[in-house]
Amino acid sequence: MITRTRTPFQRTRRTRRSAALRGLVRETRVDPAQLVYPLFVTHGLDVRAPIASMPGQARLSSDQLAREAEELRALGVRAVLLFGIPVAKDAAGSEGYAADGIVPQAIRALKDADPELAVIVDVCLCEYTDHGHCGLLDARGDVDNDASLELLARAAVTYAEAGADVIAPSDMMDGRVGALRDALDDAGHETLPIMAYSAKYASAFYGPFREAADSAPRMGAGDRRGYQMDPANAREALREVAADVAEQADIVMVKPALAYLDVIREVRAATALPLAAYNVSGEYAMVKAAAAQGWLDERAIVLETLTAIRRAGADIVITYHAKEAARWLTER
Ligand code: PBG
Numbered sequence: 001m002i003t004r005t006r007t008p009f010q011r012t013r014r015t016r017r018s019a020a021l022r023g024l025v026r027e028t029r030v031d032p033a034q035l036v037y038p039l040f041v042t043h044g045l046d047v048r049a050p051i052a053s054m055p056g057q058a059r060l061s062s063d064q065l066a067r068e069a070e071e072l073r074a075l076g077v078r079a080v081l082l083f084g085i086p087v088a089k090d091a092a093g094s095e096g097y098a099a100d101g102i103v104p105q106a107i108r109a110l111k112d113a114d115p116e117l118a119v120i121v122d123v124c125l126c127e128y129t130d131h132g133h134c135g136l137l138d139a140r141g142d143v144d145n146d147a148s149l150e151l152l153a154r155a156a157v158t159y160a161e162a163g164a165d166v167i168a169p170s171d172m173m174d175g176r177v178g179a180l181r182d183a184l185d186d187a188g189h190e191t192l193p194i195m196a197y198s199a200k201y202a203s204a205f206y207g208p209f210r211e212a213a214d215s216a217p218r219m220g221a222g223d224r225r226g227y228q229m230d231p232a233n234a235r236e237a238l239r240e241v242a243a244d245v246a247e248q249a250d251i252v253m254v255k256p257a258l259a260y261l262d263v264i265r266e267v268r269a270a271t272a273l274p275l276a277a278y279n280v281s282g283e284y285a286m287v288k289a290a291a292a293q294g295w296l297d298e299r300a301i302v303l304e305t306l307t308a309i310r311r312a313g314a315d316i317v318i319t320y321h322a323k324e325a326a327r328w329l330t331e332r
Helices: 012-016 019-025 062-075 102-113 145-162 176-186 204-213 235-246 258-270 281-292 298-312 322-331
Strands: 035-042 048-050 058-061 079-085 118-123 166-169 195-200 251-255 275-279 316-319
Touching: 012 019, 035 062, 035 102, 035 322, 058 062, 062 102, 062 322, 079 102, 079 204, 102 118, 102 145, 118 145, 145 166, 145 176, 166 176, 195 235, 195 258, 204 281, 235 251, 235 258, 251 258, 258 275, 258 298, 275 298, 281 298, 298 316, 298 322
Parallel strands: 035 058, 035 079, 035 316, 079 118, 118 166, 166 195, 195 251, 251 275, 275 316
Antiparallel strands: 048 058
16 A cells, blocks of 8 residues: 655645635635626616526616615625616717716716715717717718717716716727826816726627617627727737726726636736726626526536636626625625
8 A cells, every 4th residue: 555655745635624724725805895786777767677688687777776776785796887778879879978868867876875886887889879889980881989089088077977986988999098088187077087998809798788788780890890809819908908008097907707817817917007807798698598507506606707707817807796796705
């Protein structure tokens, strides 16, 4: 019987022997205060319209937001990311920057319900345009970068006036962080932070979101590959981040998260800014679908996933799982 090998080896199992020891040596933790819960807001009263491809998520009318705020506070989730669904869409996405639009209404409802909740607001035109692109289209049907900046800046200022705590541009136009920063400063909002969707990829993982926001691109270039990043590129993500840092972004983001953990890791090494990762709708839908079949242990999968995103280097995780994860984290 061999009791010892002659070759020395490490007994790494020693610190795995009990939950207490594992807790001491654990390198990464997930805290509900690091999670951001996305919310889809729609016009109307008493609306909680389920989103078929995102089980557990719904489009909510503003009157439902106080209930959400209360629930999030109890769970220790302290931030939301707002998306608006307008009454009507048009070529210029006008409800996106209207002072009485759905998003300003929702911001006020949330701040009334809980002034301490961090209300992060997505800035983009795709939810508001009838063609579904993230900016204005020119005569050829291409997205006109510089003309779009002006409208995005108007949206940012509108949300700031309504009481937003963080402005989060997701449109991927060049120069948008600087344009929004200038517009916010000019309007007296120099203390309002910008969370830039810096490395946002042209991803099929956004499919369910586009159902939720009814924002699939319909005209011109039929997809977003002309402005969102090519999934094949990682070095380019560092250029995007550097550009946003130079334009005074306060938080940068990598999106999606799971197929891009390497990008999260590289961005983490390249900047000292806080880094967010977006665990997107398709990632959520896959887990929900498999869990519904009984093929995966949902709780274990979600906690492992969020831990992995944090381990890769994200400080902040935007996730539709935020509420259930916060519940599981506190009872564990
Ligand atoms: C808006 C926007 C999108 C998402 C966040 N902001 C959709 C897109 O770019 O097509 C996706 C979020 C998700 O899939 O959960 N531009």
